[in-house]
Amino acid sequence: MPSDEQLPHILLGINAGSSSVKFALFTVPREAAPESRNATQILTAEVAGLTSPPAKFTFQSHLTSDSSINFKKKELDEGKINSHEDAFDHFISHLSSTEIPISDSLTKSVSTSDISHIFHRIVHGGPFQSGTHLSKKHIDTLTQLSDLAPLHNAVSLPLVQKTNDFPNPETSNIAFFDTSFHTTLPASSSTYLLSKEHTKNNSIRKYGFHGLSYAYTLHLVSQYLDKPEDKCNIIALHLGSGCSACAIKDGKSIDTSMGLTPLQGLPGATRSGDLDPSAVFHMVSKASNVSYKVAGAEGITVSVAEKVLNKESGWKGVTGESNFAVIVERALKYEKEGKEEDETFKLVLDVVVERIVGYVARYYVRLGGKVDALVFAGGIGEKADVLRKRVVEGVECLGFQIDGEKNEEADVDGDDKVVEIGGGNKDEKRVLVVKTDETYQMARELCSHEKFWNPQDE
Helix, strand or coil: CCCCCCCCEEEEEEEECCCEEEEEEEEECCCCCHHHCCCEEEEEEEEECCCCCCCEEEEEECCCCCCCCCEEEEECCCCCCCCHHHHHHHHHHHHHCCCEECCCCCEECCCHHHEEEEEEEECCCCCCCCCEECCHHHHHHHHHHHHCCCCCCCCCHHHHHHHHCCCCCCCEEEEEECCHHHHHCCHHHHCCCCCHHHHCCCCCCCCCCCHHHHHHHHHHHHHHHCCCHHHCCEEEEEECCCEEEEEEECCEEEEECCCCCCCCCCCCCCCCCCCCCCHHHHHCCCCCCEEEECCCCCCCEEEHHHHHHHHCCHHHHHHCCCCHHHHHHHHHHHHHHCCHHHHHHHHHHHHHHHHHHHHHHHHHHHCCCCCCEEEEEHHHHHHCHHHHHHHHHHCHHHCCCECHHHHHHCCCCCCCCEEECECCCCCCCEEEEECCCHHHHHHHHHHHCHHHCCHHHC
């Protein structure tokens, strides 16, 4: 068995959702110089269904196809895994009792003492400009931010607290934030015209989200176009169960569709997106009543209105269906057969396309027409060729074109992380599909900042 000095650094990434926790394991050679430090992903795992037991566990080594190690959707004993903390404990227990490939030449179980860094994706970073070590003071600040994002930060806090008490005192506990990429927003983009009395010393403003995804998307597009990041102008779309758009000028976010919380902007699977604020009071009696407990977050509650707009709206709220592929399928069926039961699905698709087209056009103007590429990312952005086609056709007047065959065949699940689907030549505005990876972006940021390897530098 090799000594600790011979083992690579092992990094554990954690991405907590409302009903699931995703894990990823990376290695970094101990001998790597700071300027050449790179992370290699060796494993992914997930515990899903925390709010609808029994929970299900998946475990996938990236260095072997051995079915005795890898498995999908193994049901866990009902009643035993009920929280994010339970999910973490189950993952750590399985990891420490399973021999997995660490490299081409080393296979071993991974104990808590082997993990040098744990890093978390936190949705709302509030005042934090970049990733940070999680001191008690910083954790207290994140706890207070639950007032701004009770449906988003609250589920991460139990794991932040738990990993801060990790058995190995040498393990670094780090947070990365979806808001950090948007700290470059100009005041004209981030300011709401509310009185100072109501903005609480300017904490009520646009923060923007999906920043880790946008940072990685920018990185991939920069490589693909062979153009420095600080010279890239792109309109990026992160389209999944949550949807947003971002205008990136010279590698910096200058506007984005999400605001104080992820609710503003484009509609999502369960989010309403933009609407007249007065609609809340017409729609929900006693809308400000606090009556909804946030799953997985002890003592955190939100108003009825927040619950309705975040959890009971969007395309699922309208159709009862959260899978966007089904929305598209039923919409196309209506266009072909005209059956009344499919009409609502057609309406939802039209609304989503129209809203995206509106933001693309708006950001095209913000960038002064100097746009290197329109970029689709996220689960829907990667898969929904019909949506991509209709969005690009909707902004064809701006100079974007789509190649129907390339669009239908676009696949970023293989070796290619960027695929071109535009119909013009390479000197014109490009249309790209990108395989984004928020967890890998966190690992990249961790590797590139010396403060995470020498805490005294922070």
